[in-house]
Amino acid sequence: MRRTSAAPNDTPKRSPAEWLRGVGIAAAAGLFMGLAGAFGSDAAPLPLRLAYWVGMMVVGGVWGHVAAGFVQRRGWFGDRVWLQAALMIAVMTPPLTVSVWLATAWTFGAPLQLAALPWFFPPVLMVAAVMTGVNLLAGRTHAGPAPAPEQPAEPPRFLERLPLKLRGAELYAVESEDHYLRLHTERGSDLILMRLSDAVAELEGIEGAQTHRSWWVAKAAVADVRRGDGKAQLTLKNGVEVPVSRTHARALRAAGWY
Known part of the structure; x- marks a missing residue:
């Protein structure tokens, strides 16, 4: 019944x-x-x-x-x-x-x-x-007991740091520039004051990876991959080209990025 x-x-x-x-x-x-x-x-x-x-x-x-x-x-x-x-x-x-x-x-x-x-x-x-x-x-x-309703997943903390003009935009990549980070999104880019290592920790929840000591990239933002001379380069949806260092290449290949 x-x-x-x-x-x-x-x-x-x-x-x-x-x-x-x-x-x-x-x-x-x-x-x-x-x-x-x-x-x-x-x-x-x-x-x-x-x-x-x-x-x-x-x-x-x-x-x-x-x-x-x-x-x-x-x-x-x-x-x-x-x-x-x-x-x-x-x-x-x-x-x-x-x-x-x-x-x-x-x-x-x-x-x-x-x-x-x-x-x-x-x-x-x-x-x-x-x-x-x-x-x-x-x-x-x-x-048995009714399953507890699923709680909506909280967005990654880093997204709260996006400038107002970029809030809600899809995040493509984070690039380190001296003491600043350049945020690449579907609505353009902007700078915030922060270390890349701290940003990577707060980006947990978005499928992405560090591709270089100065770059973190969202996997969904990659539009193309070029390889040559033992190196790889990613092209994002907005046309920005991102280097892949030898240090991170093996992990990216294992994760199916290219």
Whole structure:
């Protein structure tokens, strides 16, 4: 009975494990009620009681799953599972009342009197409500706790250092110029006062790498790679050319940059 809101005819089918779990719960309940002689059945022989109660509870469990599928396929009440459960009980109870009335007369040899039919409705309703609640709770327990909502990842700290005119722009590269860093972005470039080593530490979260002692480059910003004489050179989307030093070349090749 675990469902999320969905459009009619767009809910997933109940898995075989759900069916088996529901039928198993119903059979266990029937065994208990047979042993206890529930609803005045204690006068009947134990084997007869067990056959009656286990059989009726399994029939009720199967019919309950059919009713659950009927309600959930139509998406009634959305995520309000207890309202769904109430509707399932309302769908289940009338036909089950007739089934119990007929089975009781046949099993225990009672006279089949139409006037007695309404008296079967309250106990059938009560059992249907209890079993629906048990199945609902069992389904939730089996599913485990709901996963915690994912927290949005915080942007790299370095992006907060971008000058106002570059805020929100895609960062292509960071170039060291004396005590300053030149920030290359899709909206142009600008300088900030900072060391490259500190910038690299704050750029964690963006896929990129240091290509030279004076350069850090975002991998997504690389438009072209040229190699020759044992050296490599990257061309960024904005046309800026970035050197690749021998110190960093092997790591970049291993990471699939070229």
